[in-house]
Amino acid sequence: MSAEQPDMPELKIESGSGLQTNVEPLQLGKRLREIRQSLSLTLEEASQKTGLARSTLSKIENEQISPTFTAVQKLANGLQIDIPQLFAKPRSTMASGRRVLTKSGEGTPHPTSTYEHELLSTDLARKKMVPFKTRVRARSFDDFGDWVRHEGEEFLLVLEGELALYTEFYEPVAMVAGDSMYYDANMGHALVSLSEKDALVLWVVAR
Amino acid sequence: MSAEQPDMPELKIESGSGLQTNVEPLQLGKRLREIRQSLSLTLEEASQKTGLARSTLSKIENEQISPTFTAVQKLANGLQIDIPQLFAKPRSTMASGRRVLTKSGEGTPHPTSTYEHELLSTDLARKKMVPFKTRVRARSFDDFGDWVRHEGEEFLLVLEGELALYTEFYEPVAMVAGDSMYYDANMGHALVSLSEKDALVLWVVAR
DNA sequence: CAATAAATTAGCATATAGGAAATATTTCCC
DNA sequence: GGGAAATATTTCCTATATGCTAATTTATTG
Known part of the structure; x- marks a missing residue:
């Protein structure tokens, strides 16, 4: 564990509950x-x-x-x-009656040092959830960065491969294809591929 | 299309923003x-x-x-x-610092006439998202029930097989493993397996 | 227990919100 | 456009919130 919170695609969900410095007077x-x-x-x-x-x-x-x-x-x-x-300022929500298909492999790439993220459904704004597939490259334990940690909740499903999910407060847990995890994303978390091959996971984040 | 909205596992998400009939006086x-x-x-x-x-x-x-x-x-x-x-009444949220692992196949079964749902992470209360895997049995087009329709947004990822996603206002779309869809769940939607085999999908619903 | 800080209450003055009725404005029909 | 009805605004009075100062009560703390 060393640096700063890395590696997560930026989430663009309107909060609607941040501090309101009363810039606009609220009529x-x-x-x-x-x-x-x-x-x-x-x-x-x-x-x-x-x-x-x-x-x-x-x-x-x-x-x-x-x-x-x-x-x-x-x-x-x-x-x-x-x-x-x-x-409350009028809650900005996703346009109703909308749907967006993302064909396999046609999401928006978002590579980082240790992960290869593929953002899904990116052309739908103001979603409650942010789904993305992530390829976790095989790597050694030592280049394990600092915890990732952010607001909201996270769901993770392993699609391919074997990996270990490290979370703060818990023992790391091994996961194989089909296994899923739901956790508080404020809790530090990180993934490490266990096998020689890359692992593929689906991630869904909600704030 | 015929009957009533069938087939969806019951969602248990606290809304926190429903009409407040002021039962409790708000001190x-x-x-x-x-x-x-x-x-x-x-x-x-x-x-x-x-x-x-x-x-x-x-x-x-x-x-x-x-x-x-x-x-x-x-x-x-x-x-x-x-x-x-x-x-706002104190928002009821998931217990912080919690995580729940669901091993493959060990979710909570929830079979219906046309779908076999497997609810994931069920022992974590007040989640923002409800994830479940669904086996869509091969079926003919005519026993297509009425639209499923409910509050919130839905993300769908095809894990196995081939199927057609029908949504109100749109043409049905064929999806294969790896394809995903994000849509407004108020819009009627339904899945039909296209091949002889069952199809397997991951669903995540957020209200 | 004493000493001090913090909170509540009281009393009074003033500003302002709430209610009833009068006045003004808009809407709508001919 | 004129007149009637509906709707909105203003006026005037009363009720109440707010500010000030000071006194009293209630914690805190040594």
Whole structure:
């Protein structure tokens, strides 16, 4: 174990939960108006559903007043929206009704010193999962780098060959084709091919 | 296409973002106190960082008053917390530092009329992904059931054999070992083995 | 237990949110 | 375009949150 976290393809998943330094002011009123209108409710109807006065709603939507938290709760309850969702910036998701085929060997290559990654389904943005095949070249134990470690969870299926999965806190485990492992990716992990030949694995990462 | 959505193993992923019917009242004050204390800030310090008066902070934490949304914003800014996170119920996640090995063939069987699923990593709760291997028995086109359709995204890798993936809105596509597909699982989908033999696929579902 | 820090409460002043009704604006139909 | 109905905004009053200062209570710590 020596250097820095190497070897993993860069993950491009929008988190949607990072620290929000409030660069954009979060227009609560605007947001609420959008929601109310998307429900095609009049202020009067919204008023009845929430128990807040028409005038109050109007003022809130026009950012003339800053609603009390109880008011926000009444709003959320009455309009059937949940509060986190109210403040979360619109979650960026994969385009619906999309599919992408990756023929064998036609993924995006991403070689590193010890692994040969082949990223799959790369032309589909904002996926929840990042799948890739990895060829683990035969190598000696000593050039074992530092732990790989990152946010999220990881699933690993051995497609060909034999290898050892090293994970922090555990004994290394030998795996052969067909074996699979699911683990917390924050925990350091690394793969070593055990046989003379390269090993091939499928990896799926989710943040 | 005929019956009802069949054949998929039941997914057990906590959503953490469903409609929140506010069964539990969401103790904002308590939450804020926890956060402040976890930062080991005194009310005085928090007051300086947020620009809110000590007494006000105290009252908010003790739920004696319902803070104005601007107050909440000042709090969030001053204490470097983001608002969605403030209101989100603590996300139930997989136990950290955990890993689970599933040896080939030792998953949890889950047979259905047309598929033989083998669920992987089943003794790890609250995973983001649900991986399983599926044996697709050779079958004729006519006993093709209705679309399978569910929340989330799905990744599919063909391990053995040849099959056709049918998806709503698209032409069916033939896939052989090594080919993979990533798609929106809300879109109807179904697999048919093309050859005489069964086909084997790996599936990973994320909500 | 004493000494100190931290938190809560109290009292009062002020700013501002919430509710009811009046006013303005928009929508829509003729 | 004019007028009526629907919808939204504003006004005015009341309720309540916020800030300040200081007193009291409750931890902390030596």
